[in-house]
Amino acid sequence: MKYPSAIAAKFLKRPNRFIAHVLLDNHEEIVHVKNTGRCKELLQEGNVVILEESNNPKRKTKYSLIAVYKGNLLINIDSQVxxxxxxxxxxxxxxxxxxxxxxxxxxxxxxxxxxxxxxxxxxxxxxxxxxxxxxxxxxxxxxxxxxxxxxxxxxxxxxxxxxxxxxxxxxxxxxxxxxxxxxxxxxxxxxxxxxxxxxxxxxxxxxxxxxxxxxxxxxxxxxxxxxx
The missing domain is CATH 3.40.1350.60 (Trna Endonuclease; Chain: A, domain 1)
Known part of the structure; x- marks a missing residue:
C-alpha cells in the first residue's frame, strides 16, 4: 500500500476523533485523522506525524494524518489500510x-x-x-x-x-x-x-x-x- 504523497508535520492537539491540529510549514493546519480509535499513547503534542495530501478539491481538509513517530518507531495508524x-x-x-x-x-x-x-x-x-x-x-x-x-x-x-x-x-x-x-x-x-x-x-x-x-x-x- 503506497501513498501518492506524504509530508511530515508536528502534532498539536486532537479536539475530537475525526480531526487534529498540526504544525505544517510554521502554519497551524486542521487535518483529518484516519483512525477513530483513542491513539492517546501516540498523538502527543510535539510528536512528528505523517500526512497524506488529498487531491479532492471538495474536501474540507487538505490532509489526512496517516502515521506517527513514537520516538524512532514509525507507526502507521491508517485504519483503512x-x-x-x-x-x-x-x-x-x-x-x-x-x-x-x-x-x-x-x-x-x-x-x-x-x-x-x-x-x-x-x-x-x-x-x-x-x-x-x-x-x-x-x-x-x-x-x-x-x-x-x-x-x-x-x-x-x-x-x-x-x-x-x-x-x-x-x-x-x-x-x-x-x-x-x-x-x-x-x-x-x-x-x-x-x-x-x-x-x-x-x-x-x-x-x-x-x-x-x-x-x-x-x-x-x-x-x-x-x-x-
Whole structure:
C-alpha cells in the first residue's frame, strides 16, 4: 500500500476523533485523522506525524494524518489500510498459513456480519477478519485500544462460520515493526478478549503479522507470536 504523497508535520492537539491540529510549514493546519480509535499513547503534542495530501478539491481538509513517530518507531495508524495490506500479502503468497489460496474476495456477507475477506483453496473455503493494531507498550502489541462491540460481534460470527463448516481466520496486522509478541488488551476490553479466547478454542485461527512501514508506504511483514 503506497501513498501518492506524504509530508511530515508536528502534532498539536486532537479536539475530537475525526480531526487534529498540526504544525505544517510554521502554519497551524486542521487535518483529518484516519483512525477513530483513542491513539492517546501516540498523538502527543510535539510528536512528528505523517500526512497524506488529498487531491479532492471538495474536501474540507487538505490532509489526512496517516502515521506517527513514537520516538524512532514509525507507526502507521491508517485504519483503512490493514485490509488492503493483508489482501495483497495473501495474493503475493506472503501469508504462510494461506499460501495456497485460489480465490480471494473482499467484503463478503455471512449471517449478520460482513467479513473482510473470503477465500478458497483446493481443500477449504473460509472467511478472514482483519484487525489493525497500533497500540504498543514495552514491545508488546495489543488490541483493541478502545472497547469494540463490532469487533466482538465479528468474532462470535466467525465461530458460527466455523461451526457451519467454513475455515475462519482473524489476522491482526500490527502496523509497525519490532514488537516481541501480540496479545489482546484484556483490561481495555474484557469482552473482546473473552470472545477471542472462545474463537480460538472453537477452531478459529488467530494470526498476527507485523508491517514494514515507511512514511509513504506500508506492506506486510513477518509473523508475530500470538499469546491469548
Amino acid at each position: 490493514p485490509n488492503t495490506v493483508v489482501y495483497q500479502g495473501i495474493q503475493d503468497g506472503n501469508v504462510k498459513e494461506l499460501h495456497d489460496v485460489t480465490v480471494l474476495s473482499r467484503e463478503v456477507v455471512f449471517g449478520n456480519s460482513r467479513f473482510d475477506l473470503y477465500f478458497e483453496t483446493k481443500e477449504k473455503k473460509g472467511f478472514i477478519e482483519v484487525k489493525g493494531v497500533t497500540l504498543e507498550t514495552d514491545g508488546i502489541a495489543m488490541f483493541p485500544d478502545a472497547p469494540t462491540l463490532r469487533g466482538t460481534k465479528h468474532l462470535y460470527e466467525m465461530v458460527k462460520a466455523v461451526e457451519a463448516g467454513y475455515a475462519g481466520y482473524v489476522v491482526f496486522l500490527i502496523q509497525m515493526k519490532g514488537v516481541k509478541y501480540f496479545k489482546p488488551f484484556e483490561i481495555r476490553d474484557p469482552e473482546f478478549t473473552k470472545a477471542l479466547k472462545l474463537a480460538a478454542e472453537k477452531g478459529v485461527k488467530v494470526l498476527a503479522y507485523d508491517s514494514i512501514v515507511s512514511e509513504d508506504e506500508i506492506t506486510l511483514g513477518t509473523p508475530v507470536d500470538v499469546r491469548i
